Amino acid sequence: MQRELTCINCPMGCQLSVTLEGGDVKNVEGATCKKGIDYAKVECTNPTRIVTSTIRLKGAPLCALPVKTEAPIPKGKIAECMQALKGIEISAPVSIGAIIIENICGTGINIIATRGI
Amino acid sequence: MKKVDVAIIGGGPAGLAAAIGAKRRGIENIIIIEREANLGGILNQCIHNGFGLHTFSEELTGPEYASRYIDEIKKEGIPFLLDTTVLDVTPDKKIIAVNSSGLIELEAKAVILAMGCRERPRGALNIPGTRPAGIYTAGTAQKFVNIDGYLPGKEAVILGSGDIGLIMARRLTLEGAKVKAVIELMPYSGGLKRNIVQCLDDYGIPLKLSHTITEIKGNERVTGVTVSKVDEKLLPIPGTEEYIPCDTILLSVGLIPENELSKNAGAMLSNITGGPTVNESLQTSTEGVFACGNVLHVHDLVDFVSEESMRAGESAALYVLGEQAATQAAIKLEPAGGVRYTVPSTIDPGNIKDKIDIRFRVGNVYKNKYIAAYFDGQLELRRKRLVMAPGEMETISFPKEVFDKYPGTGTITMTIEG
Secondary structure (H helix, E strand, O other), X not given: OEEEEEOOOOOOOOEEEEEEEOOEEEEEEXXXXXXXXXXXXXXXXXXXXXXXXEEEEEOOOOOEEEEEEOOOEEHXXXXXXXXXXXXXXXXXXXOOOOEEEOOHHHOOOOEEEOOOO | OEEEEEEEEOOOHHHHHHHHHHHHOOOOOEEEEOOOOOOOHHHHHOOOEEEOOOOOOOOEEHHHHHHHHHHHHHHHOOOEEOOOEEEXXXXXXXXXXXXXXXXXXXXXXXXXXXXXXXXXXXXXXXXXXXOOEOEEEHHHHHHHHHHHOOOOOOEEEEEOOOHHHHHHHHHHHHOOOEEEEEEOOOOOOOOOHHHHHHHHHHHOOOEEOOEEEEEEEOOOEXXXXXXXXXXXXXXXXXXXXXXXXXXXXXXXXXXXXXXXHHHHXXXXXXXXXXXXXXXXXXEOOOOOEEEOHHHOOOOOOHHHHHHHHHHHHHHHHHHHOOOOOOOOOOEEEEEOOOEEEEEOOEEOHHHOOOEEEEEEEEOOOEEEEEEEEEEOOEEEEEEEEEEEOOOOOEEEEEEHHHHHHOOOOOEEEEEEEO
């Protein structure tokens, strides 16, 4: 299987052609440096992202509390994670870095507050 | 009239770092004046991650990045006024501000302009069509979603591929809206590569380069847009129209430094950046008035804003303490051949400590070209770049010794060649 990617390591934005065989990266073409090859491997085998969003906040002038996953979670879990954050409500005060939800969607990663209010 | 040593207009990333810079150089009598209810400026609504990679070697969200500086301000005991709008700054550094307790008059030995920038609005674009509800700048939509907790619409088209537009494409998608397309007039995006990949490609949002909105439809509320392809002269090509139904249009079509106060202070403005012209100390054409951050020129990365603003704070401190070098004949920096502008635009080598960073933007996408610097016509520096783009700010550093090599230089020409 072929996959086309744009490398994000620098403004060059190399167009990478990745050859996959049974989920393993067999070949990466188009990278002008090693970073591109590493990026392609991670993106094609275990892509992860930090998810940032907001949850409802009560008892403060601000209505939304910004939160994030403490570490990157698998890309495939983003939608599930967003769904889990819906309907969550918290009351001020909240301190920055406070754990809001433990082990979000079974990822082993916590949702934490990114602002103290 | 209350007297202060350094007054800082704006409590965003630039103002906070400038205050810390001034304090570290021994200034005690500082005031930060902020018009919003919180310090931190635009960072408070930039809840996405990616801030601080250069400064802290970690990926912070906007509020987290801001809190590092706000904590420092509080630890240092630097005074600040919130909910206070500066109305005027005079060339002799008198400041008039207003808040709920009335009018405030201040006299400052040095002023640091750190007011940031504004988004270019619809009115500046001449898009034909009706004037319905549902048209917002990307930053306004960002505030609705991230601060106020409202989704501005269900089906959006984003005009312009600046970073805020890209970030909002992802944000709206995550919150359940459908982003139909991002429309970009130029043949390249004005946003960072990483944002194109992680905000558009990740969610299958199409980026239509060399396209523009040629009509907005809808009476009460936006009902759709007509999008057309443009030619090399950026003019719409008849027959390429495509109708996209939507209820919301976000504009991410450029940022304009907010310099009304700078003008009052007598600072000369660059017609390229829209910000003041400054020397190596980030001092404007008005003595004792300094500028930093997005009010000076629009940055891509907050890390560079902080670094630049820290220097502005230090320079203001040296000015107040009378420790700035006597002005030697300043060297003029001349942008040429693809370099649109430089910050600073003049250099007094006497005020350079170890090195000076020259920041600039190029006017086009260049691959495998060189950045070159000529000291009165003599080639001093030639640096290869695999790629340069208008959306990515460039930096070239000159060590202090370079200036000793060329005494009496009148002009340094910065150009793209090869």
